[in-house]
Amino acid sequence: MRIRLLGDPVLRMKAKDVEVFDDGLKKLASDLAETMYMNDGVGLAAPQVGLSIKLVVVDLNDGSGWRAFVNPKVVDRSKENYMDVEGCLSIPGIFEEVPRPIWIVVEYLDLDGGLHTEKFEYQNARVLSHEIDHLHGKLFIDYLGLAKRRLILHRFMKMRRRGGSENANRISGNA
Ligand SMILES: [Zn+2]
Secondary structure (H helix, E strand, O other), rough: OOOOOOOOOHHOOOOOOOOOOOHHHHHHHHHHHHHHHHOOEEEEHHHHOOOOOOOEEOOOOOOOOEEEEEEEEEEOOOOEEEEEEEEEEEEOOOOOOEEEEEEEEEEHHHHHHHEEEEEEHHHHHHHHHHHHHOOOOOOOHHOOOOOHHHHHHHHHHHHOOOOOOOOOOOHHHEO
């Protein structure tokens, strides 16, 4: 699956709820996971491959492999945030510190339509927040100040024109 890059309108759309839980959905989740791993990502949202539906996959780095979250929503969160570096497979080569909650509680459906409520902390909360943002048309650079965001857009466009990534060494924060 081809990853859509910053500037593609699908990344700014509000994704639709998933309503059908069939083999097609399972196949789609597995294709998303494969695309995520092929690109050294730790998370990938359906809109990032051009599908504006509420489906994300993440690898929470706990040895259990990838997991799918359908129609996920954050139902509670810590009042406090903390800063850490993030990247995004749709904005390759750009890494910046952004604030995220220390913990979040997520309500979501699994691939069979079963309802779950689960708490996530720190890096896991960060990755999931990042992916859930994608379902609302929000990108991690939106948390930066306007001046910084402009600078990044400029840097990103320049990199794309040269047809490559200025910063080839990826870090594990790509989502
Ligand atoms: Zn992303």
